[in-house]
Amino acid sequence: MPDTILGQPIDRIDGKAKVTGAARYAGDRRAEHPAFGVIVTSTVGRGTINKVDIKEAQAAPGVVLVMSHENAPAQAPFKHAGDRHARPKPQLNGARVHYYGEPVALVVADTFEQATAAARLVRVSYQTEMGAYDLAGNRRFAYTPAELVQGKPDSSLGDFDKGFAQGAQTVDATYTTPYQSHNPMELVASLAQWDGDRLTVHCATQLVDAAHHSIASTLRIPLENVEVISEFIGGGFGGKLPIYGDAILAALAARQLKRPVKVTLTRQQMFSVTTHRAATIQRVRLAAGTDGKLTAIAHEVMSQSARMDEFVESAAASTRSMYAAPNRLTRHRVVPLDMPVSDSMRAPGDAVGQLAIEQAMDELAYKLDLDPVELRLRNEPTEDPEKHVPYSTRKLVECLKRGAAEFGWDKRPSVPGTLKDGQWLVGFGVAAAIRGNYRRPATARVRMDENRHVTVEMDMTDIGTGSYTIFAQVAADALGVPIGQVTVKLGDSSYPQTPGSGGSFGAASCAPAVHDACMEIKKKLDAGQGPGNLQAEVKSAPGEEFKKFSQYSYGAHFAEVGVDTSTGEARLRRMLGVFDAGRIYNSKTARSQLVGGMIWGVGSALHENAVVDQRYGLFVNHDLAGYHVPVHADVPAVDAIMLAGFDGKSNEMGSKGVGELGICGAGAAVANAIYNACGVRIRDYPITPDKVLRGLMRPANLAQQR
Numbered sequence: 001m002p003d004t005i006l007g008q009p010i011d012r013i014d015g016k017a018k019v020t021g022a023a024r025y026a027g028d029r030r031a032e033h034p035a036f037g038v039i040v041t042s043t044v045g046r047g048t049i050n051k052v053d054i055k056e057a058q059a060a061p062g063v064v065l066v067m068s069h070e071n072a073p074a075q076a077p078f079k080h081a082g083d084r085h086a087r088p089k090p091q092l093n094g095a096r097v098h099y100y101g102e103p104v105a106l107v108v109a110d111t112f113e114q115a116t117a118a119a120r121l122v123r124v125s126y127q128t129e130m131g132a133y134d135l136a137g138n139r140r141f142a143y144t145p146a147e148l149v150q151g152k153p154d155s156s157l158g159d160f161d162k163g164f165a166q167g168a169q170t171v172d173a174t175y176t177t178p179y180q181s182h183n184p185m186e187l188v189a190s191l192a193q194w195d196g197d198r199l200t201v202h203c204a205t206q207l208v209d210a211a212h213h214s215i216a217s218t219l220r221i222p223l224e225n226v227e228v229i230s231e232f233i234g235g236g237f238g239g240k241l242p243i244y245g246d247a248i249l250a251a252l253a254a255r256q257l258k259r260p261v262k263v264t265l266t267r268q269q270m271f272s273v274t275t276h277r278a279a280t281i282q283r284v285r286l287a288a289g290t291d292g293k294l295t296a297i298a299h300e301v302m303s304q305s306a307r308m309d310e311f312v313e314s315a316a317a318s319t320r321s322m323y324a325a326p327n328r329l330t331r332h333r334v335v336p337l338d339m340p341v342s343d344s345m346r347a348p349g350d351a352v353g354q355l356a357i358e359q360a361m362d363e364l365a366y367k368l369d370l371d372p373v374e375l376r377l378r379n380e381p382t383e384d385p386e387k388h389v390p391y392s393t394r395k396l397v398e399c400l401k402r403g404a405a406e407f408g409w410d411k412r413p414s415v416p417g418t419l420k421d422g423q424w425l426v427g428f429g430v431a432a433a434i435r436g437n438y439r440r441p442a443t444a445r446v447r448m449d450e451n452r453h454v455t456v457e458m459d460m461t462d463i464g465t466g467s468y469t470i471f472a473q474v475a476a477d478a479l480g481v482p483i484g485q486v487t488v489k490l491g492d493s494s495y496p497q498t499p500g501s502g503g504s505f506g507a508a509s510c511a512p513a514v515h516d517a518c519m520e521i522k523k524k525l526d527a528g529q530g531p532g533n534l535q536a537e538v539k540s541a542p543g544e545e546f547k548k549f550s551q552y553s554y555g556a557h558f559a560e561v562g563v564d565t566s567t568g569e570a571r572l573r574r575m576l577g578v579f580d581a582g583r584i585y586n587s588k589t590a591r592s593q594l595v596g597g598m599i600w601g602v603g604s605a606l607h608e609n610a611v612v613d614q615r616y617g618l619f620v621n622h623d624l625a626g627y628h629v630p631v632h633a634d635v636p637a638v639d640a641i642m643l644a645g646f647d648g649k650s651n652e653m654g655s656k657g658v659g660e661l662g663i664c665g666a667g668a669a670v671a672n673a674i675y676n677a678c679g680v681r682i683r684d685y686p687i688t689p690d691k692v693l694r695g696l697m698r699p700a701n702l703a704q705q706r
Contacts, residue, residue: 004477005473005476005477005483006473006474006477006583006585006586007583007584007585007586007587008473008586008587009586009587009588010469010473010483010586010588011469011588012466012468012469012589013468013469013472013483013488014232014462014468014469018232023231023232024231024232025186025189025204025232025233025234026186026188026189026190026191026202026203026204026230026233027186027187027189027191027204027262027264029191029202029262031191031193031260031262032260033259033260034191034259034260034261034262035064035065035108035109035110035115035253035254035257035259035260035261035262036108036109036110036111036112036114036115036261036262036263037106037107037108037115037246037249037250037253037261037262037263038106038107038108038109038112038115038116038118038119038263039103039105039106039119039245039246039249039263039265039269039273040103040104040105040106040107040119040122040124041100041101041102041103041104041269041272041273042097042099042100042101042102042103042104042124042126043100043124043126044097044100044126044128044616045097045099045100045131045133045338045339045616045617045618046097046098046099046128046129046130046131046338046617047097047126047127047128047129048095048096048097048126048127048129049068049069049095049096049097049104049124049125049126049127050095050125050126050127051124051125052068052069052070052104052105052122052123052124053122053123053124053125054066054068054105054122056118056121056122056123057107057118057119057121057122060109060114060117060118060121061109061114061117061118062109062110062111062114062115062118063107063108063109063114063115063118064108064109064110064257065106065107065108065253065256065257066105066106066107066108066118066122067092067105067106067108067249067252067253067256068092068104068105068106068122069092069093069094069095069104072091072092072093072252073252073255073256074220075088075090075091075093075218075219075220075248075252076088076090076217076218076219076220077090077093078090078093078309080309080310083210083213084242084309084311084343085207085210085211085214085241085242085243086207086209086210086211086213086214086217087214087217088214088217088218089214089218089242089243089244089245089248090218090248091103091106091245091248091249091252092104092105092106092249097126098306098307098308098338099272099306099308099338099339099340099341099617100272100340100616100617100618101269101271101272101273101340101618101619101622102272102273102340103245103249103273104124105119105122105124106249106253106263107119107122108253108257108261112262112264131337131338131616131617132307132336132337132338133337133338133339133612133613133614133615133616133617134337134612134614135279135281135302135303135304135335135337136281138335138337139281139302139335141335141336142302142333142334142335143333143334143336144332144333144334145305145310145312145332145333145334148312148314148317148332148349149312149314149344149348149349150314150317150436150438151314151317151320153312153331153332153333154330154331154332155320155328155329155330155386156328156329156330157326157327157328157329157385157386158296158326158327158328159327160285160296160298160327160328160329162296162327163287163295163296163325163326163327164285164287164295164296164298164327165287166287166289166295166296167286167287167288167289167295167296168288168289168290168368169287169288169290169364169367169368170285170286170287170288170364170367171284171285171286171287171360171363171364171367172283172284172285173283173284173359173360173363173683174281174282174283174284174683175281175282175283175284175355175356175359175360175683175684175685176279176280176281176282176683176684176685177279177280177282177352177355177356177604177685178279178608178609178610178611178685178686179276179277179278179279179304179609179610179611179612179619180276180277180345180604180608180609180610181239181270181271181276181277181608181610181619181622181627182235182236182237182238182239182240182270182274182275182276182277182345182346183239183267183270183624183627183629184233184234184235184236184237184239184240185234185235186204186233186234186235187204187264187265187266187267187270188203188204188239188240188244188246188264188265188270188273188274189203189204189246189262189263189264189265190202190203190204190243190246190247190250190251190262190263190264191203191250191260191261191262192247192250192251192253192254192260192261192262192263193254193260194251194254194255194258197221197225198225198226198227199215199219199221199225199226199227199251199254199255200226200227200229201215201226201227201228201229201247201250201251202229202230203228203229203230203243203246203247204230204233204234204236204240205228205230205233205240205241205242205243205247205461205500206230206233206236206238206240206241206461206463206500206501206502207241207461207499207500207501207502208228208229208230208459208460208461208491208492208493208498208500209459209493209497209498209499209500210241210242210243210500211228211230211243211247211493212226212227212228212459212493214242214243215228215243215247215248215251218248219248219251219252226493227492227493227494228492228493229491229492229493230461230491230492231490231491231492232462232491233461233462233463233464233491233501234464235463235464236461236463236464236501236502237345237346237463238275238343238344238345238346238348238502239270239274239275239343239345240274240463241275241343241344241502242275242343244265244273244274245263245273246263246264246265246273247263249263250262250263267622267623267624268622268623270622271340271610271619271622271627272340272618272619272622273340275311275340275341275342275343275344275345276340276342276343276345276610276619277313277342277345277348277351277352278303278304278305278311278313278342279303279304280301280302280303280304280313280315280352281301281302281303282299282300282301282302282315282316282352282353282356283298283299283300284298284299284300284356284357284360285297285298286298286360286361286363286364288364288368288375290368291378292368292370292374292375292378292379293324293378293379294323294324294325294379295325295326295327296325296326296327296328296329297319297323297325297327297328297329298328298329298330299315299316299319299329299330299331299353299356299357300316300329300330300331300333301313301314301315301316301330301331301332301333301353302333302334302335303315303332303333303334303335303342304334304335304337304339304342305334305335305336305337305342306336306337306338306339306340306341306342307336307337307338307339308341309341310334310336311341311342311343311344312332312334313332313342313348313349313352314332314348314349314350314353315332315349315350315352315353315356316330316331316332316349316353316357317330317332317349317350317353317436318349318350318353318354318434318435318436318552318664319353319357320384320385320386320387321381321384321385321386321387321434321550321552322357322432322434323361323376323379323380323381323385324379324380324381324382324385325379325385328385328386337617338617339612339617344502344503346597346600346659346660346663347435347504347597347660347661347663347664350434350435350436350660350664351601351604351660351663351664351667352604354431354432354433354434354664354665354667354668355604355605355667355668355671355685356668357668358431358432358665358668358669358672359431359668359671359672359683361375361376361431361432362429362430362431362668362671362672362675363681366675371414372429372430372672373400373401373404373409373430376396376400376430376432377397377400377401380396380397383550384550387550389547389548389549389550390548390549390550391549391550391551391552392437392545392549392550392551392552392647392649392650393580393582393645393646393647393649393656394552394554394580395554395580395643395645396432396434396554396555396556396580398578398580398643399432399433399554399555399556399578399579399580399643400430400432400556400578402556402578402641402643403430403556403557403558403576403577403578403641404430404556404558406576406578406641407428407558407560407576409428409430409558411428412427412428412676413426413427413428413676416675416676416677416678416679417677417678417679417701419677421562423564423565423566424562424563424564424565425562425563425565425677425678426560426561426562426563426573426677427560427561427563427673427674427675427676427677427678428558428559428560428561428673428676429558429559429560429561429668429669429670429671429672429673429674429675429676430556430557430558430559430669430672431556431557431665431666431667431668431669431672432554432555432556432557432665433554433555433556433557433577433579433661433662433664433665433666434552434553434554434555434664434665435504435552435553435554435657435660435661435664436503436551436552436657437504437508437551437552437553437582437647437650437656437657438503438504438505438508438509438551438657439505439508439509439542439546439650439651440499440505440509440541440542441499441509441539441540441541441542442458442460442497442498442499442509442510442512442513442539442540442541443458443496443497443498443513443537443538443539443540444456444457444458444496444498444510444513444514444516444517444537444538444540445457445458445495445496445517445535445536445537446475446514446517446518446520446521446535446536446537447533447534447535448479448521448525448531448532448533448534448535449531449532449533450531450532450533451531452481452485452531453485453486453487454475454476454479454481454485454486454487454518454521455486455487455488455489456471456472456475456486456487456488456489456514456517457489457490457492457495457496458471458489458490458495458496458498458510458513458514459490459491459492459493459494459495459496459497459498459500460490460491460498460500460501460506460510461490461491461500461501461506462490462491462501463501465501465506465507465589465593465659466586466588466589466590466592466593467488467490467501467506467507467510468488468490469586469589470507470511470585470586470589471488471490471510471511471514472486472487472488473585473586474511474514474515474518474585474653475488475514475518478514478515478518478519478522479518479521479522496537496539498510498513503657503660504553504657504658504659504660504661505657506659507585507655507657507658508650508651508653508655508656508657509540509651511585511651511653511655512540512651512652512653513538513539513540515652515653516538516540517536517537517538518536520536520538521534521535521536524536540651542651545649545650548649549649551647551649551650551656552656553579553580553581553582553656553657553658553661554579554580554661555577555578555579555580555594555661555662555664555665556577556578556665557575557576557577557598557601557665557666557668557669558575558576558577558669559572559574559575559666559669559670559672559673560572560573560574560575560673561573561670561673561674561676561677562677563674563677563678563680563692563696564689565678565696567689567693568689568690568691568692568693568694568695568696569689569692570606570670570674570677570687570689570692571634572602572606572634572635572636572638572670573636573637574636574637574638575598575602575635575637575638575639575666575669575670576638576639576640576641577594577595577598577638577639577640577641577662577666578640578641578643579594579640579641579642579643579658579661579662580643580645580656581642581645581655581656581657581658581661582645582646582647582650582654582655582656583645583646583647583653583654583655584642584655584658585653585655587642590642590658591640591642593658593659593662594640594642594658594661594662595638595639595640595662596662597659597660597661597662597663597664597666598638598640598662598663598666599630599635599638600630600662600663600666601662601663601664601665601666601667601669601670602630602634602635602638602666602667602670603628603629603630603634603667603686604663604666604667604685604686605666605667605668605670605671605685605686605687606630606634606670606686606687606688607628607629607630607634607686608627608628608629608686609621609627609628609685609686609688610622610627640662667685670687671685671687674687674692678692678695678696678701679695679700679701680692680695680696680701681695682695
């Protein structure tokens, strides 16, 4: 399929609205005579509420309602079964406290400031219990989950123990990754308004259809009586897949007060009321012959899950398809802790799993005295090693070779600690990337008026990825009209259903539906039905291709890092990623997604760590002062190259997922560059100066520096 407007670096069609303030996010929404709610959260990690004293709060200026479990309206009970994002999410529905920072009360007042002040006057007393907050310390309670989001928790092929014993060189290492918080720029917020028995909720949700069902089922009202609107989202990264207490509590309070209610989480509450990425402990074992070919590969994962709601960090899932090896083993185990609920965060499983497996591959390369790029090339599979089906497309080899040439990999020092720049030691690192390619059913409605203006409608969302723009490009290309004649309407539950934004499946699922609906319009035009109130609504769904073929997007990361020998500080100097994601709808928005993911990978390697107070189960650094993420000075030169491609097995448009691919493997490339720079191998992320400095102070490294 030749590219026309598709693939071009079209500016975001919603860009002007965003920079001028015309784009309304959930927290920007206005209503007549609104009230404002502030959530009060628990200050214990496990226990039971004895009493909620609301007298002072009720008497405070402007307060119109104080709600706790003692007076909250009845709601549907929480259910573990079914779609975890669409199920009931009852709030203030009991005296039990499951984790530190759980909502225990809501204060509603005429102004946000009044509600904030009054919320501090709510007195909650507890009967506390000993909680479990340490992942490593509670590993004896680990269990095998029933299933992953994709596939089974364990896999085995061949005889791993025998294959491992046959290796001329082996790696047996444990890697740990910390808790991470999504921290999008936009805080989670909701505005709820009732009109009789009909409810409208403006909220920040990536999955409008799931939110629609969750709100309706929680409040026990008919689905058709609820409208969910999420037109613009200021970042999601998985943190806005579910709806949270703000949406439900705003709806409950609005119904009781008979006036609109807006509830916005504070930045601090974002760390507990919303979800997070679980911490992991990962053991990787690799064995290879003298020729560099793997004889065995094992990846075993232990991750945190909330005791009240299971989620599995599927960190070994992508390892199953990455490299060829006859003897294979993967395992996932979950440790239930009294912590806030964990859930998907950008490239769930894969992002942290590849921090481990791709560093282990680097370690093996050094033991074999083999170039790390060459090691990966020698273990390129001819089919999916565990599914035994062909790949839809796979250009990992091309990503590695192109990246090595563009980056200047041939200048890499083969011996760590030998390339110096003043007090800095300089090193190069590489890592491969893999991310599952998914597609789900989606429906699009397309209309054309008498002036040939085209309108596209879906409940799909735009979380900053460029959805509005690429769907306009698809429609303009299919119908042969200028992009200025296309209006895209998203994020409303009254529009046709889609899977929403998540899992990098948004574009791959929705673009074919838009295209097919446009083709129906085109048929009507060709049949002589002149423009004017033409409409088509088409559902598109994946076929057998996802069973017959192994579907992934791929990439290769190359990083140059400097390590300060005096302080142990590691600084990225430059980074290049080369990616295979099939057909690219918009080269500008896709590159933005990939570079953003790479920067997040740098943060995962060097900065991000939500630290748990082991006494109480709270995240200590629950704000942007204490929770570190990369800033401009940390990422001086990051670039992404997208290979030309078309994957017809993915969808008829030829695209594959992009949004989460960029983070996969990126952090491991930085970790590997640090080792190449100074000879210090850090397997506990993030790689902070204190850890590097301890390694530099070892006698062997001190001698090398001299």
